[in-house]
Amino acid sequence: xxxxxxxxxxxxxxxxxxxxxxxxxxxxxxxxxxxxxxxxxxxxxxxxxxxxxxxxxxxxxxxxxxxxxxxxxxxxxxxxxxxxxxxxxxxxxxxxxxxxxxxxxxxxxxxxxxxxxxxxxxxxx
Amino acid sequence: xxxxxxxxxxxxxxxxxxxxxxxxxxxxxxxxxxxxxxxxxxxxxxxxxxxxxxxxxxxxxxxxxxxxxxxxxxxxxxxxxxxxxxxxxxxxxxxxxxxxxxxxxxxxxxxxxxxxxxxxxxxxxxxxxxxxxxxxxxxxxxxxxxxxxxxxxxxxxxxxxxxxxxxxxxxxxxxxxxxxxxxxxxxxxxxxxxx
Numbered sequence: 001x002x003x004x005x006x007x008x009x010x011x012x013x014x015x016x017x018x019x020x021x022x023x024x025x026x027x028x029x030x031x032x033x034x035x036x037x038x039x040x041x042x043x044x045x046x047x048x049x050x051x052x053x054x055x056x057x058x059x060x061x062x063x064x065x066x067x068x069x070x071x072x073x074x075x076x077x078x079x080x081x082x083x084x085x086x087x088x089x090x091x092x093x094x095x096x097x098x099x100x101x102x103x104x105x106x107x108x109x110x111x112x113x114x115x116x117x118x119x120x121x122x123x124x125x
Numbered sequence: 126x127x128x129x130x131x132x133x134x135x136x137x138x139x140x141x142x143x144x145x146x147x148x149x150x151x152x153x154x155x156x157x158x159x160x161x162x163x164x165x166x167x168x169x170x171x172x173x174x175x176x177x178x179x180x181x182x183x184x185x186x187x188x189x190x191x192x193x194x195x196x197x198x199x200x201x202x203x204x205x206x207x208x209x210x211x212x213x214x215x216x217x218x219x220x221x222x223x224x225x226x227x228x229x230x231x232x233x234x235x236x237x238x239x240x241x242x243x244x245x246x247x248x249x250x251x252x253x254x255x256x257x258x259x260x261x262x263x264x265x266x267x268x269x270x271x272x273x274x275x276x277x278x279x280x281x282x283x284x285x286x287x288x289x290x291x292x293x294x295x296x297x298x299x300x301x302x303x304x305x306x307x308x309x310x311x312x313x314x315x316x317x318x319x320x
Contacts, residue, residue: 007287015280025289035318042294046307056297056306061313083131102288104316109289 016117019109027112062094160197163189173198178226187231194231202230207238208246 011018019025030037043064052070054063069087073080164170164186174184177200187194187201194201210222217225221238230236238247273282296309 004284004286008282008284011285012280012282018280019289020279021283021285021289023290024292029314033318035320037314038317038319040292040294040313040315056293059295059297060291060293098291099288101316102291105289106287110287 017110017113019106019113021106025105025109027109031112060098062091062098065091065094160199162197164198169198173200177228179228196231199231200228202228206230206236206243208242208244 040061042061044059044067048067049059049063052067054066058066065087069084069091072084072087076083158176161173161176164173170184170186171181173186174181176198177184179200185201185203186198187196189195207222212222214222216222221233223229235241276282292311292313294311294313295306296311297306299309300306
């Protein structure tokens with residue numbers, strides 16, 4: 001709760017350096033990466049996702065782990081809560097790392113904005 | 126079966142037979158504080174006084190013929206109640222004007238201060254200003270929350286986590302509702318280097 005509060009307050013008090021959290025990053029994604037960045041690949045195919053009727057929110061970069069989980073749940077119902085621990089853990093871990101990536105994107109955006117403001121102020125002065 | 130059923134080993138155990146636990150538990154039990162029979166002799170009076178935390182000379186049991194209050198050896202609290210206690214004293218139980226360890230009168234719940242008064246002076250406690258303060262201390266936080274919640278300024282205070290939106294491989298928003306999302310692919314990058 002402290003992190004959320006401090007983020008909200010800091011961003012409200014300094015709007016020039018606060019990233020907009022309702023839209024994607026504004027800077028070039030490859031800027032500043034000397035060794036480049038790997039492209040995120042979608043490991044689950046559209047047909048598979050259609051077959052399991054995943055909602056649009058579930059069709060992210062972790063869908064290839066959600067589909068085995070759904071299969072396991074279907075096989076072991078109604079005891080899937082006790083039997084599908086590995087598949088569930090794999091999907092949860094993937095979602096967790098995706099969230100960490102979102103945090104990293106926010107931080108990158110914030111630092112690039114701060115750098116931009118610094119350059120503008122140095123240019124004026 | 127290709128996979129063995131994973132039944133936890135702990136489901137079969139003899140804990141109830143081998144782990145008996147203690148024979149008695151230290152504690153504060155209500156049965157030790159319940160009223161006993163009406164005291165007959167001096168020794169019983171002393172014991173009852175000590176049980177209720179009173180001095181033996183202050184202990185006065187309730188009359189046996191009092192149908193309203195009689196309960197064995199429970200003492201009579203006397204005429205001193207909420208209305209005649211000092212209003213400015215720093216009580217531990219402010220609502221009943223009682224301190225911790227004091228005798229609780231037998232009819233405390235029946236003659237609570239908010240339902241019963243012996244002096245009639247509590248009518249003076251109501252003033253219109255105090256009633257208004259009670260209302261405003263709920264309404265004003267409500268208004269403040271509504272004001273901050275409905276702020277349209279995009280750079281105003283927002284309760285948010287330090288995260289950017291989730292990344293998807295296709296632009297589902299743009300394709301909604303009738304187009305095929307496969308027409309709008311998105312390239313996303315991770316933070317791993319190419320090497």
